[in-house]
Each structure stands twice: as C-alpha cells, then as structure tokens.
Amino acid sequence: MDEGIVTGEGVLLDARPASFASRVLGAVIDLLLLAVVGFLVVIVLVSTDLVASEQGARILTVVMVATATVIVPTTVETLTRGRSLGKLVAGIRIVRDDGGPTVFRQSFVRALVGVGELWMTAGSVALICSIVHPQGKRVGDMLAGTYAVRVRGTAPRRDVLPMPPYLAGWARHADIARLPDGLALSARQFVLRAGRLHPASRVELGSQLTQQVQQYVRPLPPPGTHPESFLVAVLAERRERELRAEQRAAVRDAHEATLLHRLPHGVPDPVD
Known part of the structure; x- marks a missing residue:
C-alpha cells in the first residue's frame, strides 16, 4: 500500500515518513548547535554584571532554559517551515498531516510538549513513541497534527504519459x-x-x-x-x-x- 498524504481532492501525494535514524540525526545536529550557541552566550554573560547576584543568576537560568527548549525551536521551525539545520542535513521536514507547511501553532505545541518528552525524560518517551507509531510520530507530533517526511533521496521515476x-x-x-x-x-x-x-x-x-x-x-x-x-x-x-x-x-x-x-x-x- 502506498504511503503518502491524501488531499481534499482525493489525490495521493508522495510524502513518505522519515526514518527513525534520520530523525535522530537531525535532532542530534540541532542539539549540538544549540549547545554551542548556549555555551557562547554563557561565556559572554559571565563577563557581564547580569550574573553577579544570586537572584540575577536564577532569572538568567530560567530565561535561558525557556529560550533553549521552547522559544528557539518554535521560532526556527516556524521561520524555516519545518526545516531546522539538523533536519536540512538529514533531508527531512516537519509537515502537517495534510502535507502543508507548519505554522506557529504547530511549532509551539511540538516545542512545548518536547519539554516533557525530550528534555525531562532524556528523549526516552519520544524514542518509544516514534518506534511504535507507524509514521514515526512523537507525542508532540500527535498533539500538533504533524510528522516528519523525507524530502531528499532517490528521485522517484516520472512516468511519461503516452498519447492515445x-x-x-x-x-x-x-x-x-x-x-x-x-x-x-x-x-x-x-x-x-x-x-x-x-x-x-x-x-x-x-x-x-x-x-x-x-x-x-x-x-x-x-x-x-x-x-x-x-x-x-x-x-x-x-x-x-x-x-x-x-x-x-x-x-x-x-x-x-x-x-x-x-x-x-x-x-x-x-x-x-
């Protein structure tokens, strides 16, 4: 049976779900990039007076955690239409269940749910859910109505329509x-x-x-x-x-x- 997206006109679009390995590769690249940026930001802030007091350090910690776990993923995924740097390298994209590009609402839901299933559980919940779900969805994808599709690989053969x-x-x-x-x-x-x-x-x-x-x-x-x-x-x-x-x-x-x-x-x- 063909895997894909059925549009409102009843046309089946070729959009096969991304493999588990591709999703992991994209997530690891995004995490490494986020860690590098966060490390540089911490170095810059340490040299300022923002962390001179204990209260300032706590506020800064909360802001950085919220930025890294929710604000940055939501912003990047919304602006790139579901293609962060890691997903670009892995050749995948996050799309809606109907095949359309993600918008702010879907990106925000995925990032917000990701705080629990990715960060607080070290990715174990997302790992189990992606393995079990037929489309490789994690909990955030199911709540947001999205999933990852392959956008790179062997080009499908284009049949030439013969003239009757x-x-x-x-x-x-x-x-x-x-x-x-x-x-x-x-x-x-x-x-x-x-x-x-x-x-x-x-x-x-x-x-x-x-x-x-x-x-x-x-x-x-x-x-x-x-x-x-x-x-x-x-x-x-x-x-x-x-x-x-x-x-x-x-x-x-x-x-x-x-x-x-x-x-x-x-x-x-x-x-x-």
Missing part, C-alpha cells in the same frame, strides 16, 4: 491553453493512480477534472471520448509543446550568445 493514438490528430491541432500548475498536477496524479482508486471515486474525480480541464481546451475532443483518455491526451500534448518551446528557447539563446561574442559590425572576426 486515436486522439493524436485532435490534440495536435487543438488550442490547449496553459493549465494552472495545481490543476495539471492533480490531473497527472489522478491518471497515474486511477487504477488504485475506488471505482465510484475514480468516476467522480475523473469527471470533475475533465470539466475543469475542458475550460482550457478548444475544440473539445470527439464525442464519446473517455474522460481519462482526454486528460492523458491534454497532458501529453502539453508536455510535448512545452518541450518544443524549451528547445526553441535554447536555440535562440545560443544564437544570441553567439551574436554577443562577435566583434562590432565591419570588423572581421579573427580566423582560427
């Missing part, structure tokens, strides 16, 4: 406007995974996507064309046209680059 032979002539002469990126992605994912969908959902989604794509195509395909064949033909022709446009642009850029390197008019080019 009986629609090749129509597609070649049809006026196909550029599809919105979201619609094109949804249509592609649908046709690639149509065979794995429930028959009723397959018909409903295929009809919905066909109606949306038809707004960008004139004339419409011959009567009786299957919706999935229509989507495949549009995507295949769209790919071929964009490929030809890129090839023409590359030739034009190469020609312009050659002209730019030529000497001014009237001065012959040197002979090699």
Whole structure:
C-alpha cells in the first residue's frame, strides 16, 4: 500500500515518513548547535554584571532554559517551515498531516510538549513513541497534527504519459491553453493512480477534472471520448509543446550568445 498524504481532492501525494535514524540525526545536529550557541552566550554573560547576584543568576537560568527548549525551536521551525539545520542535513521536514507547511501553532505545541518528552525524560518517551507509531510520530507530533517526511533521496521515476493514438490528430491541432500548475498536477496524479482508486471515486474525480480541464481546451475532443483518455491526451500534448518551446528557447539563446561574442559590425572576426 502506498504511503503518502491524501488531499481534499482525493489525490495521493508522495510524502513518505522519515526514518527513525534520520530523525535522530537531525535532532542530534540541532542539539549540538544549540549547545554551542548556549555555551557562547554563557561565556559572554559571565563577563557581564547580569550574573553577579544570586537572584540575577536564577532569572538568567530560567530565561535561558525557556529560550533553549521552547522559544528557539518554535521560532526556527516556524521561520524555516519545518526545516531546522539538523533536519536540512538529514533531508527531512516537519509537515502537517495534510502535507502543508507548519505554522506557529504547530511549532509551539511540538516545542512545548518536547519539554516533557525530550528534555525531562532524556528523549526516552519520544524514542518509544516514534518506534511504535507507524509514521514515526512523537507525542508532540500527535498533539500538533504533524510528522516528519523525507524530502531528499532517490528521485522517484516520472512516468511519461503516452498519447492515445486515436486522439493524436485532435490534440495536435487543438488550442490547449496553459493549465494552472495545481490543476495539471492533480490531473497527472489522478491518471497515474486511477487504477488504485475506488471505482465510484475514480468516476467522480475523473469527471470533475475533465470539466475543469475542458475550460482550457478548444475544440473539445470527439464525442464519446473517455474522460481519462482526454486528460492523458491534454497532458501529453502539453508536455510535448512545452518541450518544443524549451528547445526553441535554447536555440535562440545560443544564437544570441553567439551574436554577443562577435566583434562590432565591419570588423572581421579573427580566423582560427
């Protein structure tokens, strides 16, 4: 069974949970970086008058603990959309259960719960929970509605959609406007995974996507064309046209680059 995220349109996105080793690697790197920064801050503060009194030392200790355990993790994860330095090195990202980027609320919940399951228990609670949970979630992830996904590794093979032979002539002469990126992605994912969908959902989604794509195509395909064949033909022709446009642009850029390197008019080019 495929692992991934099912969007509201019923499209399965490839977003496999990060491995336990990747999460540990990212956490260790973040912890080491935090320790180095904290050590430098302590050295700077020791040389000031902030820790001269016992009361000042206590207040400073509370502030530093709160900053290291809650404020810094929340801020970094919110600003980087779930990719701290450790997660960047490990090739993982924290995302919402629906695949979207984390926001302040999710980052704050993860950091706040992490005080208990990471810091106060030396990570034992998070370790056990991540091993048991099928998506590698810790308690903070379950309460925040997040989990870690892999964003680096072997690139998935991209299947090339073949043009249905009986629609090749129509597609070649049809006026196909550029599809919105979201619609094109949804249509592609649908046709690639149509065979794995429930028959009723397959018909409903295929009809919905066909109606949306038809707004960008004139004339419409011959009567009786299957919706999935229509989507495949549009995507295949769209790919071929964009490929030809890129090839023409590359030739034009190469020609312009050659002209730019030529000497001014009237001065012959040197002979090699």
